[in-house]
Amino acid sequence: MLNHVLPPDTQAILLLCASFGQNRQLEPQPLTLSEYNFLADWLRENQMRPADLLETTAKQQLQEITDSKVSPNRLVALLERGAMLSLAVEKWTNQGLWVLGRSDTNYPKRLKQRLRHLAPAILYGVGNIELISTGGLAIVGSRDVDEEGLGYTQRVAQTCAAQEIQVISGGARGVDQAAMLGVLDAGGTALGVLADSLSKAAVNSKYRSNIREGRLLLVSSYDPDAGFNTGNAMGRNKYIYAFADYALVVSSSVGKGGTWAGAAEVLQRFKDIPVFVRMHPNVLEGNQQLYNLGAKSFPVEPWNDSLRELLATAASCVESVQTAEIKTTPQETAETLTHEPSESEIVNPHPQEVLYSPKDIYEAVLPFILNHLQQPIDAKSLAKSLNVRQSQLEDWLNRAVVEGKVRKTNKPVAYVINNSATQLSLL
Incomplete structure (x- = not known):
């Protein structure tokens, strides 16, 4: 898809926000997402588009910005990196990568609708771009998952392939990779939302044939050559959910790790994304606690030919009083977890599930604080x-x-x- 001539809006956004692999200690620093959002608001107020910043008159117009962080001088310096942009685009083209700016017509609408100002300014990708708006089931979980959890993940992924449900995941070791490879091996499609090393993943032997066949799309909001970064990994989580129609958490610890943080953030901030958790007596305590925070129990096996219908039905069901009363702010979570239930309240609507209440409220609210x-x-x-x-x-x-x-x-x-x-x- 990518060629040497990008739409003017995308060129401007790249100049403003992309690092081009440069030393982060050098000036000028590319805009962060919040800084770009500030500039986008300024452009709208002045009835301008990003492409207008490429005009010769832009330097004078930018002098009207008075914000100390997004200074006119910094913006002008970023927009003057045309030579670096040309080299980067040529490199990405040779690697088979493509780029979307937030103003592109192909930019996924569900990211804009769900995330609004949190939608990434740039998306890099490799593979069949048509898969970017297909939706599907996001499957996430711990890196160090047991054999039982891996087997369960693979069965869900195989069912998705058989029922033409796309799998969306983060590509990390453990549940994420098992989900993606499971659906691909069964002939289905997958969307991998990566936090780092897109360039390396694009030529990885595990993925290359599936990319060529048009059954795998890998995307990232970070520089294709960027290595692992904790902040990027945490920030990427919400994109996995936002691409999906539904999400399944196979395994999660309580109060720590990227799986917990991502699911907790979605349950707290994005109410239109149905989050399911795998529930049975042997699951990690984090699964039960996510259920307590508002996640739904994933439909039990066998799923036969109706997994999509089962998910839609479960997502629309009225929550039990116990789950509906759980709040999502730290104060309300604390009040709920310290409440002493009456005898009539101790009714488990899922008789095969073992309810868990954390002994320490701090562990339950910490992810909200860290976010x-x-x-x-x-x-x-x-x-x-x-x-x-x-x-x-x-x-x-x-x-x-x-x-x-x-x-x-x-x-x-x-x-x-x-x-x-x-x-x-x-x-």
Whole structure:
């Protein structure tokens, strides 16, 4: 799909947001997503498109921007990287990669509709672009899953292939890779949403033949040559869900790891994406806790020829009182988990499932806190954002600091996720 001539809007977005593999210590720094969103709002207010920034008059127009982070000088310097863009496009073309900017007509509408300002400004991809809007079942889970979990994942993937349901996953070792390879080996289609190394994955022997056959699409919102980064891995999770019609969490730990963080974020922020969890007595405690937070129990085997119908029915069912009363803010989660149920409330609507309640409320609310700490923020602002008492939040933050999951900065006092510590839980 990619050729040496990209649409003008896409050229401008790449110039503003792409790194082109350059040293991140060098100036100018490409725009972050939030910075690009600020610029996009400014363009709309001035009845302009990204392509208008390529005109000779743009330099003068940009002087009207007064924001200190997105300064006119920085924007002009980014837009002057035309030679770097040409070399990058030639390289991507030779690798068989294509690029979509958020203004492209082929950019997936469901990402814009569901994620809005969180939709990535750029998508890189390799493979059949028609699969990008097909939807399907997202299948995610732990990297270190047991044999029982792998077998279950493969059976779901094979069923998807037989019933022409696309599988969407992140390509990581464990559940994600088993789901993608399982559906491809059974003749189905897959969409892999990668957090790193798209260029390497494009030529990987596990995927190459499926890409040639048009049954596999790999996409990433990050530079195709970028290596693993904790923040990118966490940020990628919501894209997996947003591409899908439904999602299945096969296995998850409680309060830690990318699987938990991604599912918790979707349950909290994106109510229109049905999230299912595998439920039976031997599943990890994280599955039960995700169920308590609002996920649904995945339909039991056998699925015969009706998995799509079973998922649609389960997603539309009225939740039980027990599940419906679970809240998604840290304060409401804490109140729910400390509530002493009456005898009439201790009714398990899923008799084969073993309900789990965490002994430590902190472990249940920590993922919500960490999701808001990608950038430094003070306790008062964070408490307001999460709708929780500041004194309670500070207790949780102080514990997270002691555990090394969060760093506390001074002058001004703020809190930010400790990526070096959380990276181990994502591997």
